[in-house]
Amino acid sequence: MTIDRTMIEPLLEIKNLSVSLKKRDNISVAVDDLSLNLYPGEILGLVGESGAGKSMTGSAILGLIESPLYISAGTISLQGRSIIEAPENIRGSQISMIFQDPLVSLNPLKTIGEQLIKTIKTHFNISKAEALDRSKKLLSDVGIDPERIEAYPHTFSGGMRQRVVIALALAPEPSVIIADEPTTALDVSVQAQILNLLKQLCTERGTSIILITHDMGVISETTDRVAVLYSGRLVEIGKTSDVLQRPQHPYTAGLVASTPNIDPSSFDKKLFQIPGAMPDIDDVPDGCAFHPRCEHARDKCQKHRPPLFDARVSCWLSEKPGGTL
């Protein structure tokens, strides 16, 4: 998209968010000083390896952080109003969530119609007949025959179930949908269908999406902007094509390079690999969290944590104007 996002007011604003884990003798930080904006109508990708804090950020927005984890700093606001104190007011109605596994996110004992009608009636003061009509409309929007409204979740395939979950997420007409690995449990062909459907429905309705995934291919094909997380910190953010084609942070560059492409000529070559593994949250190194794995690491990287330069990348290599990898 060519619109300059910075000119628009953000829909959802996360400022300096930290989520911590209290243990007997110390406190570990799972999400560390994270700031993100989500603009109206955009799809923002959150990408990173397991344990990078992607899902934790999603849970924090919805107020689903539970003890021993707690939000230790920062603010989250939706359309300028803070939502951190009373997330119940926005959960479901203004921000809804799509989870990874469509089997466990549906109630197996209720028909999909009952689940849709209940969701609609919770959020809108309308009669059951109207709710039924809306449910049927939603089902046909997500590509399910409305005749199947009385079917139970187990009679649907994985892809169809995820369509039902999308219908449920759209039912309260939210302004933001958080999709946490919505297609990881699905086959590639079904994955493409579901991502296209999600994209199309949200464009029609003007809904913004935060798409959490570890799959660089999904990020590349679905999102407008992408935020790369490492060890609970934002390391790079920007337009998806910029970030993937001209990554500024060595970690982003490593992730892109280690993603295999469909390329028969790559057969004899080795894949690029980032040495080592992401640190445990109890044991995050000083300075830049990525420095032990970074081939460009300098003294400064070991001692001082880099700020976000040019609202794009958190790496000391980008400190000088025009500094590249």
Added chain:
Amino acid sequence: MSFVTVNQLTRLFDLSEPWIVRTITGQKKRILTAVDCVNFQIEKGETYALVGESGSGKSTIAKMVAGLLMPTSGSVIIDNKNFNDANLEKASMNALRRKTQMVFQSPYASLNPRWKIGNIINEPIKAFGLIKDENDQHKRVIELLEQVGLSERDIKKYPHEFSGGQRQRISIARALASEPEIIICDEPTSALDVSVQAQVLNLLKDLQKNFSLTYLFISHDLAVISTMANNIGVLKEGVLVEQATPNDLFHKPQHDYTKMLLAAAPTLQNN
């Protein structure tokens, strides 16, 4: 003759209700053809990859090649021996089992959580009686750990102390312990992050070169397969719909299903 020959391999599963229920309700038998007359060959030291969606029969074939599941008809012949040959003596059966090893998809489920890493890797050595002396066994376990990028320190640890990628390395070390000639890798990296996936795939390539291993590599990810395979078979509902070298398959796909899979695979290049 090729090192591995899979000939008219077929496997049916009986999904019928019990006889008494069928009789009362008047149902017929329900038979699922999971694998239907599949033929392919793998040359020694090469990698044959099977790709397909869930339910296409990839893992059923893997189990039959590994000798964990009997085919309904057809045969798997590895180095001129057949797992299903009733005349095969126990010694040659054991030799065949030693030659074929498997690396499973989930490194969380495929390692016994109550065993130490040293014991897990030593198990095939003891089971096949490869090394009798305990000190030599210990040395061999360390050697195997080093081959997969782990170290002697890890020998006394339990599986839960390792990350997913490290556990998959342990699974690979266990597969190597019996000095196999063919390793069946059933989605070995689909539970791993991309950067770890790259490490494990590179390790598999190195080991193949060093020990001239033959791989049957199963994956749903065409990009992973394109970096690993000499030959690719595309499975759909138990039928091998297309078989080609990566060059031909990716540049000139013949079957509609292959074209669909290629179009659906998310890649970085299309952005």
